[in-house]
Amino acid sequence: MLHIRPTAPTEPTARTMIDCCIFDLDGVIVDTAKYHFLAWKRLAAELGINFTETDNERLKGVSRVESLKIVLSLGPITLSPADFDAALARKNGWYLDYINQIGPEEILPGVAVFLAAVRARGIKTALGSASKNARLILERIDLLDEFDAIIDGNAVSNAKPDPEVFLRAAQACGIVPARCVVFEDAAAGVEAALNARMKCVGVGSADVLGRAHTLIPGFAGLGLDALLARLA
Ligand code: B16
Ligand code: MG
Numbered sequence: 270m271l272h273i274r275p276t277a278p279t280e281p282t283a284r285t286m287i288d289c290c291i292f293d294l295d296g297v298i299v300d301t302a303k304y305h306f307l308a309w310k311r312l313a314a315e316l317g318i319n320f321t322e323t324d325n326e327r328l329k330g331v332s333r334v335e336s337l338k339i340v341l342s343l344g345p346i347t348l349s350p351a352d353f354d355a356a357l358a359r360k361n362g363w364y365l366d367y368i369n370q371i372g373p374e375e376i377l378p379g380v381a382v383f384l385a386a387v388r389a390r391g392i393k394t395a396l397g398s399a400s401k402n403a404r405l406i407l408e409r410i411d412l413l414d415e416f417d418a419i420i421d422g423n424a425v426s427n428a429k430p431d432p433e434v435f436l437r438a439a440q441a442c443g444i445v446p447a448r449c450v451v452f453e454d455a456a457a458g459v460e461a462a463l464n465a466r467m468k469c470v471g472v473g474s475a476d477v478l479g480r481a482h483t484l485i486p487g488f489a490g491l492g493l494d495a496l497l498a499r500l501a
Contacts, residue, residue, distance in 0.1 A: 283371075285468035286447075286500075286501065287497055288449070289393040289395060289442045289444035290392055290394050290449075290450055290452065291394075291438045291439065291451045291467070292397065292452045293330070293397060293401060293451070293453045294396060294400055294407075295329070295330070295398065295399075296394075296472065296473070297380075297452050297472050298377060298380050298410075299376055299406060299410055301406060302325065302328075302329055304367035305325070309325065309328065309340055311360075311363055316340075316341075316346055316356075317346075318340065318341075320343065320355065324340075324343060328438065329454065330429055330458045332399050333357060333360075334357065334421060337357055361493075365402065366400070369409070371410065372409060372411075373410050373411045375410055376384065376410050376412065377488065378487060380439060383491055383493065385415075387444050388491060390493065393418075395438035395439070397434045397435045397437075397438040398405045400422050401421060403421035404424070416436050417441070417442050418441035418442050421434075422436050429455070430460035432461050432462070435462055435465040439465070439467070447467070449468070450468040451468070452469075452470045453478070453481070454472045459471055459480050460480070462481075468482050469481040470482065470483050470484070472484075472485055472487060482499075483499045483500065
């Protein structure tokens with residue numbers, strides 16, 4: 270006689286009102302801030318400006334142009350429009366030298382597992398990043414195919430805290446903002462999510478991201494159902 274042990278009833282899953290997860294890139298999926306720092310520091314040194322890791326915190330989530338303005342304000346130094354553009358290009362060249370060396374080992378802990386869980390649930394995934402190098406970075410870390418939509422610094426005219434990047438991501442996925450959740454590590458990104466009338470999960474600490482709906486230290490060990498319940 271065949272004995273089949275009855276399996277325990279499965280836990281009811283959290284009733285989710287979330288149909289799209291929108292991820293910031295730098296500081297959420299991969300830590301590219303350390304490479305931005307090295308490239309900005311090199312440019313600052315050329316200009317005779319002392320640039321510290323504390324200064325670098327001010328550039329997180331900020332566009333390339335706005336970042337250079339902040340670096341120059343530390344001088345303070347004024348550049349002609351042509352020199353300004355040349356400085357942007359030099360910094361980006363050095364940054365790309367680092368980015369062209371990275372691989373999947375740079376994905377932050379737990380991110381790949383969490384992304385897979387989201388997709389397995391049929392929830393859309395989108396990238397919403399200020400970076401103009403986002404596609405290259407996703408290619409390098411082998412995550413390009415894990416997103417239904419990629420909205421980056423090339424696709425938007427208004428930087429975070431303007432909600433444009435996240436609204437475009439939601440639109441590209443065909444999901445209304447109220448059913449989207451944004452994962453962000455920068456204060457300007459949290460404000461952009463709130464301005465888009467989306468839920469926001471801050472990835473980091475309350476001193477910077479206190480306005481997010483909930484906070485996580487990172488994705489390692491993060492359960493999708495538990496997180497969705499916190500957002501319900
Ligand atoms: P790029 P995110 C942002 O990425 C970075 O946090 C920020 O430091 C950087 O200046 C910005 O991208 C632009 O990057 O020079 O590559 O265009 O956090 O929005 O994913
Ligand atoms: Mg970021």
